[in-house]
Amino acid sequence: MxxxxxxxxxxxxxxxxxxxxxxxxxxxxxxxxxxxxxxxxxxxxxxxxxxxxxxxxxxxxxxxxxxxxxxxxxxxxxxxxxxxxxxxxxxxxxxxxxxxxxxxxxxxxxxxxxxxxxxxxxxxxxxxxxxxxxxxxSIPDARSGWLELVRESIDEVNISMNCKTKFDDYFERIDAQKDFINSDQLIGFLSNLIKEDPRPMQSRDSSKENVKEDFVLDIYNFELFFHIKDRMAEIRDFKLKRGPRAS
Amino acid sequence: MxxxxxxxxxxxxxxxxxxxxxxxxxxxxxxxxxxxxxxxxxxxxxxxxxxxxxxxxxxxxxxxxxxxxxxxxxxxxxxxxxxxxxxxxxxxxxxxxxxxxxxxxxxxxxxxxxxxxxxxxxxxxxxxxxxxxxxxxSIPDARSGWLELVRESIDEVNISMNCKTKFDDYFERIDAQKDFINSDQLIGFLSNLIKEDPRPMQSRDSSKENVKEDFVLDIYNFELFFHIKDRMAEIRDFKLKRGPRAS
Missing domain, CATH: 2.40.30.70 (YaeB-like)
Structure with a gap:
């Protein structure tokens, strides 16, 4: 069947x-x-x-x-x-x-x-x-096995001053007003996403940890650039996408 | 797609x-x-x-x-x-x-x-x-809409003395020992199933309530016969099925 x-x-x-x-x-x-x-x-x-x-x-x-x-x-x-x-x-x-x-x-x-x-x-x-x-x-007390052993991979997420200022200046042009009332809230949320360590396994090779590879998060109508070194992440820049704004 | x-x-x-x-x-x-x-x-x-x-x-x-x-x-x-x-x-x-x-x-x-x-x-x-x-x-406090208005349809489920005795006598031959330790437990469970009123909508027509229609529950290796009148159900009989016992 x-x-x-x-x-x-x-x-x-x-x-x-x-x-x-x-x-x-x-x-x-x-x-x-x-x-x-x-x-x-x-x-x-x-x-x-x-x-x-x-x-x-x-x-x-x-x-x-x-x-x-x-x-x-x-x-x-x-x-x-x-x-x-x-x-x-x-x-x-x-x-x-x-x-x-x-x-x-x-x-x-x-x-x-x-x-x-x-x-x-x-x-x-x-x-x-x-x-x-x-x-x-709803089974609030269900046991969740190996997932209980998972820990956060990133200790801290920082944002460059330059990028923070840009977020403040551009917030009105970011398609996130339904979800966040100001750029601080939005940055907090983005930091939480990065804290989960979205890197694919092959990019986590510790021998490469000195290489500051840029990752791109494609979200709302902008792209967010960040890198991760050791267990620290930094939001480096963001860029509004061209083209018509999504409604 | x-x-x-x-x-x-x-x-x-x-x-x-x-x-x-x-x-x-x-x-x-x-x-x-x-x-x-x-x-x-x-x-x-x-x-x-x-x-x-x-x-x-x-x-x-x-x-x-x-x-x-x-x-x-x-x-x-x-x-x-x-x-x-x-x-x-x-x-x-x-x-x-x-x-x-x-x-x-x-x-x-x-x-x-x-x-x-x-x-x-x-x-x-x-x-x-x-x-x-x-x-x-798990979201224990989620609201469940119209389901909160649902009430049990059957007030009481009884079992004929004859059928109760038969359950006690035959319990060892019923394929339910993994789930129930005696016939009383099994009968309690069957009563709960019937209390939910498994009848199809067309059999609930109140003009037919005087007709004691038999329903058959096909479960484990037996068939259970019951009827419902007004809001009362009665377990009338059960019959072990022929053929090889399920393992």
Whole structure:
């Protein structure tokens, strides 16, 4: 028995590519995303009754991965290269590339919903929305195995004075006003993303630690440049992208 | 973008068909089920690291439904016929027939896991196993909308003396010893299943309430016969099934 899944809609989120999309829902409570449903699913009817729920599950497809090549063990990025069985992880590289994320439901429109806290890349196809039911879904005292051993990889994130001033000056032109009221809040959030150490495993080689490689975070309508040396990160610069502003 | 899902394994559970499979995880904490993985997914490797987790998510397919015929609104059985938008429910009749259930992880073998609390029909294809991570997944104070208005439909479940005696006499021959230590426990569990009122909507027509229709619950290796009149249910009889005992 095989099962064909079709997208019911698409998400619009500030994360423009996979790099640095947060691995923890807790880090991204601030971020608003909009899910727009295909007309054929009659959202004005099929979303009725959802308004009483504070949270919903999103089922979505890891559309940026090629999952044809099954690997039984994977290296979770926060576990210092140690491998785990794929079913003991939430790795996107799994037999059926389906993800689930619980998010806060903020608003319901005629053909869309607004949610907060989604860890989805912009334009990710959405497969399903289900109400979050605490009676079934919430197990506060569940044990979370090897994840309890994970520690933060970066001790401190700093920002260059130059870059900080630029953020203050340009804040009105950054597409983040729905999520942050000033540049300090935004910088705090970006620092938290970097604190999770989004570098791919191969860039963490300690023999390279003296090389200050620049990483780029593509988010909202700007690019953020930072580097990491030893266990310290520095936000070095940011650049507004050209082209029409996203609405 | 369409996405083809293939089963990674199959579940063996005491629920032999859809009728009366519990709608609440809380009701079925006692029930053990076994998920056996296809060899091609190398379970001896791909399950490594799972042993530290107390709970796992199962993603599975509603294989008994034909979902080609999309309906934007559905009638949740416990909501007295009132309709809700499909995305405000966990109804199996949805655009992508994928379900998620959180269960307790009891044991891990070379090609299988034992879980407790699964609400899956025997032989349901399994699509994925993901660790339950309370830090992401547990929101104890989430609001659950219209579900907060649902009330139990059956006031009382009784059992005929004759049937009770038969349960005591036959308990050793019922395939439920892994889950219950005596017939009283088993009867208590069956009563809870019936208390949820598993009748389809069309059988709840109050004009028919005088007709004592028999319903059959196909579970473990026996069939349970009960009827419901007004808001009272009675367990009338049970019958061991013929054929080889399930192992």
């Amino acid at each position: 095989e099962l064909l899944c079709k997208p019911i809609g698409k998400i619009k989120s500030p994360f423009k590519n996979k790099f640095a999309v947060p691995r923890q829902a807790g880090l991204i409570k601030e971020i608003h995303s909009k899910i727009t449903f295909n007309k054929s699913y009659q959202p004005s009817l099929s979303l009725q009754g959802l308004e009483g729920f504070s949270h919903v599950w999103i089922l979505w497809g890891f559309h940026l991965n090629n999952s044809d090549n099954f690997k039984a063990k994977v290296s979770p990025p926060r576990f210092e290269g140690k491998k785990q069985g794929v079913f003991a992880t939430r790795s996107p590289h799994r037999p059926n590339p389906i993800a689930m994320s619980v998010v806060e439901l903020v608003d319901i429109g005629p053909d869309h919903i607004w949610v907060k806290g989604a860890d989805l890349v912009d334009k990710t196809p959405i497969l399903d929305i289900k109400p979050y039911i605490p009676e079934y879904d | 369409e996405l083809l899902c293939k089963p990674i394994g199959k579940i063996k559970s005491p629920f032999k068909n859809k009728f009366a499979v519990p709608r609440q995880a809380g009701l079925i904490k006692e029930i053990h089920s076994k998920i056996t993985f296809n060899k091609s997914y190398q379970p001896s490797l791909s399950l490594q690291g799972l042993e530290g987790f107390s709970h796992v998510w199962i993603l599975w397919g509603f294989h008994l439904n034909n979902s080609d015929n999309f309906k934007a609104k559905v009638s949740p059985p416990r909501f007295e016929g009132k309709k809700q938008g499909v995305f405000a429910t966990r109804s199996p009749h949805r655009p992508n027939p994928i379900a998620m259930s959180v269960v307790e992880l009891v044991d891990i073998g070379p090609d299988h896991i034992w879980v407790k609390g699964a609400d899956l029909v025997d032989k349901t294809p399994i699509l994925d196993i993901k660790p339950y991570i309370p830090e992401y997944d």
